[in-house]
Amino acid sequence: MASFLRTASRTLPATRRFSAQTPSIATIALQRRHASSAAANGSQPFFPDEPVEPIVKTQIPGPQSKAAIEKLEKVFDTRSLNMIADYGRSYGNYIADPDGNVLLDVYAQIASIPVGYNNPTLQLAATSPEMASAIINRPALGNFPQHDWADILETGILSVAPKGLDQVFTGQSGSDANELAYKAAFMWKRQQQRGGANVDFSDHEITSAMNNQSPGAPELSILSFKSAFHGRLFGSLSTTRSKPIHKLDIPAFDWPQAPFPALKYPLEDFAAENAAEEQRCLDETERLIKEWHAPPTAVVVEPIQSEGGDNHASASFFRGLRTLTKKHNILFIVDEVQTGVGATGQFWAHEHWNLESPPDMVTFSKKAQTAGYYYGNNDLRPNKPYRQFNTWMGDPARAILFRAIIQEIKRLDLVRHTAATGSYLYDGLARLAEKYPGEIMNLRGKGQGTFIAWDSGRRDEVLKKAKAVGVNIGGSGERAVRLRPMLVFQKHHADLLLERLERIFGS
Amino acid sequence: MASFLRTASRTLPATRRFSAQTPSIATIALQRRHASSAAANGSQPFFPDEPVEPIVKTQIPGPQSKAAIEKLEKVFDTRSLNMIADYGRSYGNYIADPDGNVLLDVYAQIASIPVGYNNPTLQLAATSPEMASAIINRPALGNFPQHDWADILETGILSVAPKGLDQVFTGQSGSDANELAYKAAFMWKRQQQRGGANVDFSDHEITSAMNNQSPGAPELSILSFKSAFHGRLFGSLSTTRSKPIHKLDIPAFDWPQAPFPALKYPLEDFAAENAAEEQRCLDETERLIKEWHAPPTAVVVEPIQSEGGDNHASASFFRGLRTLTKKHNILFIVDEVQTGVGATGQFWAHEHWNLESPPDMVTFSKKAQTAGYYYGNNDLRPNKPYRQFNTWMGDPARAILFRAIIQEIKRLDLVRHTAATGSYLYDGLARLAEKYPGEIMNLRGKGQGTFIAWDSGRRDEVLKKAKAVGVNIGGSGERAVRLRPMLVFQKHHADLLLERLERIFGS
Incomplete structure (x- = not known):
């Protein structure tokens, strides 16, 4: 069977080619074969119907794309636009545009597409009655969870929980996930300072909290690293240190940043120098934990700093952070928003570290298509209800999709x-x-x-x-240049990428 | 045709009754009749298949619900749980639980269900190929918007834009929408202070921003009101003043709060006193705008303070805020997260005010099933790309659903x-x-x-x-006691509610 994309571009009349309304597209899409599990063990393609190579018909953006951008610009800021996409015609590792260009996609929606565009297995999940109900009956999860919410979590999000973590608080984006984790950290620390879960808030705490003043709104902090990216909401942005354009003009909390190791490559040629650099960063982290005027309640770190320029550190460095946070009785939050869900060759990147004890919280989003944080310690549940709460607290539709993604990841290994x-x-x-x-x-x-x-x-x-x-x-x-291909990226795609790079x- | 809910509860064997896997439920659900537009003009029910009255079979929670809660508690904090729901069996204005109880729902997922559970029109939208694509091919909207994103916005979100506002920035929750609006306000004000869009950031701004210090991270604020609720992320929580439990232990910005009018009821008996109270609040707002150490760049207000206790103020008060914000060259943000989308008898509650000029930004979420803020002034687009940006920037699946909701609202008037x-x-x-x-x-x-x-x-x-x-x-x-029925709540539901209250x- 020839590729649908190539067949369609040859046979459909030009005027109908890229209309989302063309019924044949949906019909043909539903006939696509499921990704082949045989491929996991050899050189067979996961997607037999995928294009065999990119198709470049016009300059990008081409005339159709330009018209779409012009129309969009009137109502939506398009200055960060990279490419207008036609998702109905995108498939597997290939992203299509309205001009008939079909590109091998190793960026994948900023590392957010896990198992291929229009993956037929996900399509089944997306068209199930369960999904339809989740879309139209969106619950306020904290108040009115659906009767099978535990099942959805246990067979989905929690089935891939990092070792040692068995609970989850669901959210809506990576930024949101991190802020929820930060809030959990602040509540945990203040509870300790008060003397435990059974010690009630003082009147002074209650009054001062309502006025945004300490001690109710405490002068505590989250420690992050130079070049880190943890999101763009006000709390998460205060821990983001990637680029000025992310931060300029936005009020921020006076929270500390430690240096992140600046390693020299190739690593094997600079082993001693890099180890010294990592020790310097650990020492400065410890100094900030001990001395910063607003004491850190947690250290947050990405396993690989992504937005900040793909900066790596060794497993030993991260084990050092786990040791430091234990020593100073603060929490260790691992931000796996970009590294999570398989792309590093482990389901969670921090599994590469062989930690002696798990992180206190691990945040996730992007390829999970939903968001939240895992935790394992019951003391991270606040002492009273409604402290960690919001109307939606995530989205069951996205949790159902993540479950299907997990199943596809397991099925295809x-x-x-x-x-x-x-x-x-x-x-x-x-x-x-x-x-x-x-x-x-x-x-x-x-x-x-x-x-x-x-x-x-x-x-x-x-x-x-x-x-x-x-x-x-x-x-x-x-x-x-960062590569973020999907998990269905194969050796023949790698060959193609290498050839085009050359x-x-x-x- | 008898109500499905009653029929099903009589005829299905008990053991299969509440399984989400029972195929007959989905099949029957798809056979439900679309809400009748004839009902808009008379006493006919919108949902002919809705139960005629509530069914209470057990104490709530009943045994099945208790089992579900016990299971859920192990992995998810259930202390804020109000009721376990069975959404497959919920319909129209009625919410069902696993024990066969079916309640008239005038809370509607904290004011978030607009046109009834399992509304057949929404079900069509939710099972369309367009929706399936949006679910499985979620784009990074700022980089790779789909080719029909302008269409989806124009025929959906923007077709109900408040008068004077013709652009939108999409987000993921009410909190997120407000924080995005706050960020737009800070960027707008600092641009003015710098001397316009063409004046570049100074080196000092760039360096200080990366260190979370002024002037790059400026000492500016958002003014909100006592008892206000604008969300629970770090920036939005700094403007929330509803209850201590929302704020305790979370660091906050030192931003100002003005008093919100405490009106006396019945309003007609206290006209002069209430007018004086509103003037007092306006005066204090102006004083804070002029004197607060971190100058406000915007005033944010709910048309009716919702979480804070359903506190109202007159149209005159809000016109006064519009006047004050114009006078002092700051922005007026109306938070319509809970009041928006029809429930007040106008599509947007601020339409009740007859403002001389529109708000600068209007935020929305909840019944819109998506989120974001409307604006009309091009100066609210930051001077450079990637300043107001994140990976997902909303969710096309939810935007498509809102379009269907809008169509249903219009069709049924x-x-x-x-x-x-x-x-x-x-x-x-x-x-x-x-x-x-x-x-x-x-x-x-x-x-x-x-x-x-x-x-x-x-x-x-x-x-x-x-x-x-x-x-x-x-x-x-x-x-x-706050009533938040859906927009398909009818007189016969009102009669039933009044009778049960009595x-x-x-x-």
Whole structure:
């Protein structure tokens, strides 16, 4: 069976080609074959109906895209727009646009598409009566959860809970998840300071809280790291230190930032120097924990700093943070919003660290298509109800989708697969880096699945040229090219990516 | 045709009765008749298949509910749980539980269900190929919007934009919507202070922003009102002043709160006194705008303070706020998260005010089933991209659902209908208040659709007894009973509610 995308582009009349209303698209989409589990063990494609290579028909944006952008600009800020997409025609690892261009997508909605566009297994979940009910009967989960909410959690979100964590508080975005975790940390610490769950709030606390003053609104903090990204709401933005454009003009809490290790590559050539750098950062973290005027109640860290430029640190550094937080009786929050759900070759990136005791909280979003934080300690449940609460507290529709994603990941063995594909891709990139040392600098992500990046002296130009040769790639930080393919990215996609990169580097 | 709910509960074997897996439920649900538009003009029910009255079979929670709660408690905090719901069996104005109880729901997921549980029109939207694509191909909207995003906005969210506002920034919850609006306000004010959109950030601003210090992270504020509720994220919580339990132990910005008018009821008996009270609040608001150490860049206000106890103020008060904010060159943000989408008898509650110029921003969520803020002034678009940005920036699936909700509201003329039903209900409650003066105090919401509340000396007991007589009602503030029926609430539901209230008051 030929690729639907190629067939359709040849046979549909041009005027009907990209209308969302064309019934044949939906009909054909439903006939797509489910991703093949046989592929997990060999070189067969997961998506037999996927295009065999990118199709570039026009400059991007082409005329149809330009018309759509012009229309959209009147009502919606389009200055951050990268590409107008036609999701009805996107499939597997390929993203389509209204001009008939179909690109290999290794950015995947900023690392948020887990198992391919229009994955037929997810389509089944999305068209189930259970999903329809979740869409139209959205509950206030804290007050009126559905009778099968425990089942949905246990067979979905909690079935992949990090080791040692068995409870979840659901939310709506990565920022939201982090702020919920921060709130849990503040309540936990103040409860300790008061003398336990049974000690009630004082009148002074109650009065001062209503006036946004200490002690009710305490002068405590969350410690984060230089170049970190934890979101853009007011609390999470106070822990974000990635780029000025994220923070300028927005009031912030006076919370501390520790240095994040600036490692030198290749790691094996700078082992001693890098270890010293990590120790310096741990020492400064400890100093801030002990001395900052608003004492930290938690340290929050990304396993790999993503928006900040794909900055890595060793497992030993993170074990050091776990030790420090235990020593000073504060919490260790691991922000797995971008690293979670398989892309690093483990389901959660912090599994690479072999921690002696689990993180206190792990936040998630993006590929999970829902959000929240895991925890395992009952003391992280506030002493009274309605302290950690909001109307929606997540979205059962998205929790049901995540369950289907988890099932697809397990069925196709995608975490193990991603570890292997990542290794293959990394080796290919290492060869390219030798051949084009000016193009690929500080290649990083070895042993971290497909979570791979490098620095480029002409990053924005590379990203732009990538589109012209049929690949959608993203950047991070000031000069990093970051790869964030989906979990269904395979060796033949890696070959294609390497070949297109070489075309760019040679041009 | 008999009610499905009653038929099903009679004929299905008990063991299969409440399983979400029972295929017959979904099948029968799809056969439900669409809400009848004939009902808008008379006493015909919108939902011919709705139960004719509540069914109370067990104490609430009953044995099945208790088992579900016990199971859920292990993984999810259930202390704020009000009632376990079976949404597959809920329909129209009625919410069902796993024990076969079916209650008239005038709380509606904290004012968030607009057109009835399992509304067949929404079910069509929820099972469309367009919705399936939106669920499984969730885009990073700011980077990769779908080609028909402008259409979805224009035929949906923007088709009900408040007068004078023609752009939207989409978000994920009411809290999120407010924080996005606050960020827009801070960026707008700092741009003015810098001298316009073309004046670049200074090095000092850039450096200080990265350290969470002024001037990059400016010492500016948002002014809110005593008893206000604007959300629970760190910025929005700093403007929330409803209850200590919402705020205790969470760090907050030192932002100002103005007094909100404490009106005396019945309004007509205290006209002069109430006018003086409102003037006092306006004067104090102006003083804070002029004198607060962190100058307010915006005033945020709910048209009716909801969580804070259903506190009303006159149109004149809100016109006064519009005047003050214009006078002092700051923004006027109207938080319509709870009041928006028809329940007050206008699509937006601030339409009751006859403002000379529109609010600068209007935030929405809840009944819209999506979230965001409307604005009309191009200066509220930040001077550069990526300043107001996040990965998801809303959810097209929820935007598509809101479009279907809007279509249903228009088809059934539900805003006009709600104004009329609200008037009928208010008159009935006024009669009850005369008969039971100890039970209904400070009745409020006249002319505000079904957005009605009163104070009760035994509020929590009334809410509990309401369940026993088949009605799900919510509270707000310390002693208010708040009614938040759906827009499909009709006179026969009002009669039923009044009759059940009288049973409670007589007991």
